[in-house]
Amino acid sequence: MRGVRAGARLCNHDPADRGPRAALLVAVAAIIVMGCATTRTTPATGFVTSSPAESDACLIADSSAPPADTVYAVVPTTDRSASGAAPVDCSGRAIPVAMPPVVVFDNSPAGTDLRDVLDRGPGAYPGHRPDIVVTRDPDVLAYAASRDDYRAVALPWDRTYVLLVADADSVATLPSPGERDALARDAVRSDARGAEPPFPWLDNTACPPSAVATAKSTQPALAYDAGDPIARQLAERTLALAGSDVRADWIPTALRRTYAPGLRIAAVPRDSLTDEFATGRIAGAVTAYSRNEWMACGTRAATYHGYRGIPLIDSRAHVLVRRGSGVRFYIVRDGTLWFTRQRLP
Amino acid sequence: MTFRTRLALWFGVIALAPLLVFGYGVRREMTSRLTDEAARRVAAITTSVNTELAQASSADRDRLHSLVAALVTDNRFRIALLDQNSPERRWLLDWARNTMQLGGLAVLQLQDSAGRILSSGQFRNDFDRDDAALPAAIAATPAGWLVIAVRTPNGPIRALVTTDSFSLGERRFTLVGGRGFDSTAVAQLSRDPQITTALVVGHQPAPPDVVAAITVPYFDDQAQPDISSARVLLLEDLGAARALQQSVNRWLLVTLGSTLFAAILVGMLLASRVSRPLADLAGKTAALDLDRLDQRFTTGRDDEIGTLERLLDAMTARLRAGAGRLRETERLAATGDLARQINHDIKNGLAPIRNVLRHLGQTAERDPDRLAAIYMERRGTLDSSVQYLDELARNYARLSPSLDKSSCDADAVLREVAKGVTAEGVRVVTTIPDRLPKVKGDAVVLRRILENLVSNAVDALGGTPGEVTLAAEAVGQDLDRRVRFTVADTGRGMTRSQLDRAFDDFYTTKPTGTGLGLSVVRRLLTDLGGSIRVETAPAEGSTFLIEIPAA
Numbered sequence: 001m002r003g004v005r006a007g008a009r010l011c012n013h014d015p016a017d018r019g020p021r022a023a024l025l026v027a028v029a030a031i032i033v034m035g036c037a038t039t040r041t042t043p044a045t046g047f048v049t050s051s052p053a054e055s056d057a058c059l060i061a062d063s064s065a066p067p068a069d070t071v072y073a074v075v076p077t078t079d080r081s082a083s084g085a086a087p088v089d090c091s092g093r094a095i096p097v098a099m100p101p102v103v104v105f106d107n108s109p110a111g112t113d114l115r116d117v118l119d120r121g122p123g124a125y126p127g128h129r130p131d132i133v134v135t136r137d138p139d140v141l142a143y144a145a146s147r148d149d150y151r152a153v154a155l156p157w158d159r160t161y162v163l164l165v166a167d168a169d170s171v172a173t174l175p176s177p178g179e180r181d182a183l184a185r186d187a188v189r190s191d192a193r194g195a196e197p198p199f200p201w202l203d204n205t206a207c208p209p210s211a212v213a214t215a216k217s218t219q220p221a222l223a224y225d226a227g228d229p230i231a232r233q234l235a236e237r238t239l240a241l242a243g244s245d246v247r248a249d250w251i252p253t254a255l256r257r258t259y260a261p262g263l264r265i266a267a268v269p270r271d272s273l274t275d276e277f278a279t280g281r282i283a284g285a286v287t288a289y290s291r292n293e294w295m296a297c298g299t300r301a302a303t304y305h306g307y308r309g310i311p312l313i314d315s316r317a318h319v320l321v322r323r324g325s326g327v328r329f330y331i332v333r334d335g336t337l338w339f340t341r342q343r344l345p
Numbered sequence: 346m347t348f349r350t351r352l353a354l355w356f357g358v359i360a361l362a363p364l365l366v367f368g369y370g371v372r373r374e375m376t377s378r379l380t381d382e383a384a385r386r387v388a389a390i391t392t393s394v395n396t397e398l399a400q401a402s403s404a405d406r407d408r409l410h411s412l413v414a415a416l417v418t419d420n421r422f423r424i425a426l427l428d429q430n431s432p433e434r435r436w437l438l439d440w441a442r443n444t445m446q447l448g449g450l451a452v453l454q455l456q457d458s459a460g461r462i463l464s465s466g467q468f469r470n471d472f473d474r475d476d477a478a479l480p481a482a483i484a485a486t487p488a489g490w491l492v493i494a495v496r497t498p499n500g501p502i503r504a505l506v507t508t509d510s511f512s513l514g515e516r517r518f519t520l521v522g523g524r525g526f527d528s529t530a531v532a533q534l535s536r537d538p539q540i541t542t543a544l545v546v547g548h549q550p551a552p553p554d555v556v557a558a559i560t561v562p563y564f565d566d567q568a569q570p571d572i573s574s575a576r577v578l579l580l581e582d583l584g585a586a587r588a589l590q591q592s593v594n595r596w597l598l599v600t601l602g603s604t605l606f607a608a609i610l611v612g613m614l615l616a617s618r619v620s621r622p623l624a625d626l627a628g629k630t631a632a633l634d635l636d637r638l639d640q641r642f643t644t645g646r647d648d649e650i651g652t653l654e655r656l657l658d659a660m661t662a663r664l665r666a667g668a669g670r671l672r673e674t675e676r677l678a679a680t681g682d683l684a685r686q687i688n689h690d691i692k693n694g695l696a697p698i699r700n701v702l703r704h705l706g707q708t709a710e711r712d713p714d715r716l717a718a719i720y721m722e723r724r725g726t727l728d729s730s731v732q733y734l735d736e737l738a739r740n741y742a743r744l745s746p747s748l749d750k751s752s753c754d755a756d757a758v759l760r761e762v763a764k765g766v767t768a769e770g771v772r773v774v775t776t777i778p779d780r781l782p783k784v785k786g787d788a789v790v791l792r793r794i795l796e797n798l799v800s801n802a803v804d805a806l807g808g809t810p811g812e813v814t815l816a817a818e819a820v821g822q823d824l825d826r827r828v829r830f831t832v833a834d835t836g837r838g839m840t841r842s843q844l845d846r847a848f849d850d851f852y853t854t855k856p857t858g859t860g861l862g863l864s865v866v867r868r869l870l871t872d873l874g875g876s877i878r879v880e881t882a883p884a885e886g887s888t889f890l891i892e893i894p895a896a
Binding site for chain 2: 185186187189232233235236237239240243244245246262264265
């Protein structure tokens, strides 16, 4: 179970969580060296709502992903490991355990090029090529697609990127589906689509806001989650639309007024967004909410009165599975990924 | 201002003047050379900056040309550009950024013929915005480049951009691109470490120490569209030059001050050395008088002052000799005149006597009996002649009085003289204060003075009724205490010429006068240490004021 914990920590897929490179390497080493049978991760991925395929009740396919690559084994419970029992699949069969796989996520330390990892293995462990790489980087995916030794599998749509604005009254309308699709198509380079309901965080009843005092922004800054390129690209597009003649009614008037020539984007750690809003240092922020209905409210960065979230796009990650590694992965309903090696490579 | 002061000041001025000229010349030459050098340097850098800007824009224009040449043959680019629904649209959106990075540019923007941004390297997601004004502004510049403030997600940046255009599928497209022109890039325009460069936009205040400004075309569609130019300022830190100038000024002032102080000090010493013997000479010269020509000037010096002393000494000697000769001449002249007068007077007095004696002789020879009668007849003539001669002798005797300078009672003398006036028609008015002080002098001399003046006053009336006033009063204080006597008449008075000669010996306007009265009065007063003053006008009478020291 120590291996499981290490794996869970490694796979805590928060875009703002960019731990030091050493931590990643130590964790991967732990997975490899300690012989943990199963690696579990919770990448805040979306849950699968569709029915299991007829041939295998444990396998489901995401209709938005290429059918050949997107096959998930649905695990009905998340607490098997915590209770000490061996993990089982949706049919109650025990998930086979063998050598733990080498797993790498794209929230690697800054400066790490996952393409190098695909080629040589992670950092201090050259030669240990990763069995699993979870990434949203289009360049890495394109690189992997050009190789024969990795297979790409799209994960469910797990994030919705929203524009948070301090002045809720300035939000006249939400972007239309066409505008959201245009944002997904043109503004971001990752695999994205226009944000699709449900948006539980739009409903204060479903996600009650925190009782945090609000402050009017005095700084012409539009924040985005530091280290999240998708959030940055959406912030850039929002900034561009706020200062251009392109029709975009969903751009809050507060941002348009603030624009002058001064509005600019600013990287802010996700954990600091609440403080930045509360002190009025930012006029808005682009951040990601989980699409998992069990986690959506909890992943909101700033959920207090007077603020409004505008859904922009949905995003999903891809899993690169090294061919011949014998690794399978399962996704449970809370979004946790389970990686197992069913046979030795 | 004394000679010594003047000499000291002049010495200071003379010592200071060349130093001032030298200091001014050094300062002027230094400033001129520094200014010329700075001007040459600034001109060179101005040329260099202009050249660099032109070369940079030319190089960027060449890059854009190369890009265009490659793009028009690129099928992927063609598809992405002409088909908005193409999957390559995302690639096109990224194209400018990727190409900009590869080309080493800071700005690269692809626009369609309407000015819509199709791909922006500096702001990837700024697509679809209408920015037609930018290529138009570039096209309007004479050199085909300008400095712009261009949007980026992190705020505006400045760039030096140019433009190029191309046609694809019968549609026109424009490329705008260039290099960054931020403060670092602007600062690198100057190769001279002493001259820095900075960009100032519009009416933005310029920093100090601007030595030149190069106007460049400027465009910022987000801020102030009316600003169409900016200035690349050449800044030179003039602190070192100012410090040098201040140092030179300070040392010049110190030098001038110390020189002035030393010059005045030396001038005062020299002036003292020079002026002291001159002051001595001046004192001795001031003491020179016709009656005191016994000064000796020689001190044995062998310099110019010694020469002057010897000259003055020689001159004094000549003066002494001349004065002696003059006095001798005067004495001889006076003696001659006196002798001739005496001779004349005696002849006049002796003539009747000689006539009487000749008459008596002839009578004794021819008619001795009548000798007694004739003698008696002519005795009056003899007596009057003898009396005349006696009188004459007394008058001449007055020319050499003997002085007694003991005190005398001026009040008594004045009253005695007044009593002696018996002429008909003359009214004598006497004004004497009760306590008239005594005078220092002989009573006889005082009487002779007053009698002479009163006699003249009576004579001035010319036998007509008139008034003679005798008065006395004390004047002055303490050691300068004197008694002033006034003898005034209402007679005919004197003309200016008469007054000028009134005190000359033997000058008289009276038929029977000797011309010695006022001359004697002046001499007697001089002997007593007194003075005489005359106020007179023709037909208005005369007033003689004499003052004699009180006892």
